[in-house]
Amino acid sequence: MIKRSVFTNRKLPYLLILPQILVTVTFFYWPAAQGLFQSLMISDPFGLHNTFVWFDNFIALFKDPLYLKSVVITLTFSACTAFVSISMGLFIATMANRALRFKAFIRTMLIWPYAVAPAISGILWLFLLHPSYGVVALALKRWFGFEWNPVLVGHDAMIMVILASAWKQVSYNFVFFMAGMQAIPHSLIEAASMDGASPFRRFWAITLPLLSPTLFFVTVMNIIYAFFETFGVIHTVTQGGPGGATNILVYKVYQDGFIGLNLGSSAAQSIVLMSLIILITVLQFKYVERKVQYTG
Amino acid sequence: MVEKTPILDAFTYIFLMVGIIIVGSPIIYAIIAATLPIEDVSRVPMPLIPGDQFWVNMRAAWDKGDLGTQLFNSFIMASGITIGKITVSMLGAFSIVYFDYRFRTLAFVTVFCTLMLPVEVRILPTYEMAANLFGPLQSIWDLLHLNSVMSWFANHEVDVSLNFSLLDSYGGLIFPLVASATCTFLFRQFFLTVPEELCEAAKMDGASAMTFFRKILLPISKTNMAALVVIEFVYGWNQYLWPLLITTNPKMTTAVIGLQNLIPQADDLPFWNVAMAGALIVMAPPILVVLLMQRWFVKGLVDPEK
Numbered sequence: 295m296i297k298r299s300v301f302t303n304r305k306l307p308y309l310l311i312l313p314q315i316l317v318t319v320t321f322f323y324w325p326a327a328q329g330l331f332q333s334l335m336i337s338d339p340f341g342l343h344n345t346f347v348w349f350d351n352f353i354a355l356f357k358d359p360l361y362l363k364s365v366v367i368t369l370t371f372s373a374c375t376a377f378v379s380i381s382m383g384l385f386i387a388t389m390a391n392r393a394l395r396f397k398a399f400i401r402t403m404l405i406w407p408y409a410v411a412p413a414i415s416g417i418l419w420l421f422l423l424h425p426s427y428g429v430v431a432l433a434l435k436r437w438f439g440f441e442w443n444p445v446l447v448g449h450d451a452m453i454m455v456i457l458a459s460a461w462k463q464v465s466y467n468f469v470f471f472m473a474g475m476q477a478i479p480h481s482l483i484e485a486a487s488m489d490g491a492s493p494f495r496r497f498w499a500i501t502l503p504l505l506s507p508t509l510f511f512v513t514v515m516n517i518i519y520a521f522f523e524t525f526g527v528i529h530t531v532t533q534g535g536p537g538g539a540t541n542i543l544v545y546k547v548y549q550d551g552f553i554g555l556n557l558g559s560s561a562a563q564s565i566v567l568m569s570l571i572i573l574i575t576v577l578q579f580k581y582v583e584r585k586v587q588y589t590g
Numbered sequence: 591m592v593e594k595t596p597i598l599d600a601f602t603y604i605f606l607m608v609g610i611i612i613v614g615s616p617i618i619y620a621i622i623a624a625t626l627p628i629e630d631v632s633r634v635p636m637p638l639i640p641g642d643q644f645w646v647n648m649r650a651a652w653d654k655g656d657l658g659t660q661l662f663n664s665f666i667m668a669s670g671i672t673i674g675k676i677t678v679s680m681l682g683a684f685s686i687v688y689f690d691y692r693f694r695t696l697a698f699v700t701v702f703c704t705l706m707l708p709v710e711v712r713i714l715p716t717y718e719m720a721a722n723l724f725g726p727l728q729s730i731w732d733l734l735h736l737n738s739v740m741s742w743f744a745n746h747e748v749d750v751s752l753n754f755s756l757l758d759s760y761g762g763l764i765f766p767l768v769a770s771a772t773c774t775f776l777f778r779q780f781f782l783t784v785p786e787e788l789c790e791a792a793k794m795d796g797a798s799a800m801t802f803f804r805k806i807l808l809p810i811s812k813t814n815m816a817a818l819v820v821i822e823f824v825y826g827w828n829q830y831l832w833p834l835l836i837t838t839n840p841k842m843t844t845a846v847i848g849l850q851n852l853i854p855q856a857d858d859l860p861f862w863n864v865a866m867a868g869a870l871i872v873m874a875p876p877i878l879v880v881l882l883m884q885r886w887f888v889k890g891l892v893d894p895e896k
Contacts, residue, residue, distance in 0.1 A: 297687055297688055297781075297786060297789060300688055300689055300690045300789075301688055301689055301789075301793070301798075301799040301802070302690075303689065303799055304688075304869065306685075306689070306799055307689035307691045307694070308683045308685075308691070308693075309698050310681045310682065310684055310689075311681070311682050311685040311686065311701075312686035312695075313677075313681065313682070314678050314681070314682035314699070314701055314774060315680045315697060315700060317678065317683075317702060317765060317768050317769040318701055318769050318771070319700075319718060320705055320719065320723070320726075320765075320769070321716055321720075321765065321766040321768075321769040322704045322707070322712070322769050324699075324715075324719060324725075324726055325712050325715035325716040325719050326715065328710055328715035328718065328719070329712055329714065329715040332714075332715065346774060382609075382645065385605075385609070386605075386606070386609040386613075389602050389606045389609065390606060391604045392598075392599070392602045393602055393606060396789045400606060400610070401884070401888075402881060402884065403613070403614065404609070404610060404613055405880065405881070405884065406877050406880060406881060407613060407890075408824070409824050409828075409829035409873070409876035409877040409879065409880040410828075410873050410876075410877070411827070411830065411846045411872075411873065411876075412828065412830065413828075413846050413847075413849070413850075414828075414832045414846060414869050414872060414873050415616070417849065417853060417865065417869050418616040418617065418619075418620050418866075418869060419616055420617070420853070421619070421620065421623065421862055421865070421866060422616050422619050424862075426634065426699060426860075427631070427632060427634060427636065427860055427862060429619070429635050429636060430753065432634055432635050461613070461616065464613060464893075465613070469888055469892060470891075470892055473888070473892040487593055493595065493598060495853055500707065518706070518708070522704060522708045522710040522711065523708070523710070525710060525848070526828075526830035527830075529834070530849075530850060530851075530853065531827060544710050544711075544831075547710075547711075547713065547714070548713065548831065550712070551714045552713075552714070552717075552835065556651070557714065558833075560714055561714060561715070564711055564712055564713070564714060564715070567710075567711040568707060568711045568712065570677070571706050571707055571708075572706075573706075574706065575706040578706075581864045589721075
């Protein structure tokens with residue numbers, strides 16, 4: 295798309311777009327090409343010789359039980375994180391939308407975790423859920439006789455990183471759901487209540503369906519967040535442990551590439567993640583276009 | 591609401607209170623811990639009445655974590671990314687929307703292919719790129735066997751190696767993260783909604799492209815810029831993986847990374863009070879930015895086209 299009335303200038307448009315193209319090519323296209331190239335190579339332990347091996351790295355990757363385990367862990371982790379943060383965000387937004395007073399105060403109190411870095415969120419929750427100093431571990435043990443230990447037990451560690459990751463995302467979702475609900479015409483709600491629909495019925499029959507574009511967008515963003523940005527949480531809280539129980543794909547790329555120096559495998563893993571993101575983006579754009587048609 | 595439902599309304603406020611408390615609990619707990627002396631914070635359960643050691647712990651965190659230097663680095667990185675992204679993308683979007691030239695579509699596609707790809711998926715090659723910015727030139731040089739060509743010309747052994755590293759530098763922290771299409775996309779969407787008449791009128795009055803940009807486009811983009819300042823500042827400040835890779839010198843690392851050193855490990859004394867004080871210091875700047883610019887931030891996040 296372009297404007298009807300445009301400027302005519304021979305050099306200026308190129309000059310204006312140049313910085314953007316330059317950073318994009320230097321820090322995106324070249325590294326991506328390099329990654330693709332590396333993913334087809336195996337280098338010896340000293341990094342002196344590269345051997346071209348076609349798709350061996352990818353084949354090895356999908357045969358590696360550790361990688362497949364990491365895929366399952368990532369799927370579980372991101373599904374749980376997205377579910378917790380979306381349902382919590384939706385619930386709070388529904389309540390906040392009903393509230394008539396203190397609206398600004400409520401919004402302020404719910405919005406700030408957005409600004410907390412995932413890594414810091416991890417530190418806060420690590421302390422809150424710490425097996426020996428945290429208050430939660432003590433309460434669980436005293437009241438339910440349950441031994442909570444995220445440092446040693448895989449499931450507990452998983453719950454801890456899910457909570458730490460979902461927490462800061464609640465405010466992001468809250469903001470979007472609030473905006474989505476305010477865009478729903480009030481006349482619809484009024485008409486439904488004239489017909490005798492209870493507030494719960496109205497939520498299920500009107501608010502939720504009309505919120506579905508927002509819900510879709512937020513789900514995509516949450517999954518991308520859980521896949522990639524939660525690196526900070528994993529690195530500060532569990533380092534992928536205990537026993538690889540929280541070793542999500544992004545963390546594995548980092549571990550295999552920077553700690554294990556297995557460049558070929560790490561590059562192949564990067565390529566898999568990149569393809570995944572591209573797939574999600576394409577799907578999203580298709581959906582967004584459909585949505586535009588609906589609304590005219 | 592539509593009808594009177596006093597019981598449901600009461601529950602609404604109760605649930606909201608509970609929600610706010612749940613959302614706030616990690617930070618409330620952290621604030622309490624940050625006011626306690628070490629004997630209290632390592633007691634199980636930790637007393638929930640704040641102590642008087644707040645400034646002592648703040649001081650300890652500040653000195654132990656070298657937060658002064660690192661906060662400064664974080665600030666440079668976050669502002670660099672914010673300013674860089676907004677400048678680069680505004681100019682780029684202006685070029686794409688307001689000019690018609692041969693490679694316009696190519697430029698558009700080149701930039702927008704990178705829309706959703708976060709730095710996390712291409713860490714290793716990007717790291718190599720940053721480690722030697724002239725890497726591509728070097729490869730071309732080697733590919734063409736220019737060393738031997740040069741040797742032949744100069745009649746003695748020539749070995750050219752091009753090296754320019756961004757490791758442990760502000761440039762390395764900033765530039766790779768400026769490469770993102772999201773801002774450009776948002777500005778493009780916004781420029782497309784700007785009425786055609788503005789540009790026509792400006793042209794009629796004999797304004798050049800840059801005058802139009804400076805005098806008209808820039809002022810009407812202020813709200814969008816304010817929103818992006820908040821979003822990108824928070825994004826830049828909270829970066830984790832990239833600064834972790836690109837900096838090895840503790841003097842060059844950012845505060846979010848440095849905080850790691852304050853977490854008590856298994857065999858340390860459990861200085862959680864100091865760790866929490868440090869966490870509070872490091873998270874304060876982006877929270878302040880979000881709260882102070884709340885109005886623009888919400889608008890920009892949800893509704894970038896207007």
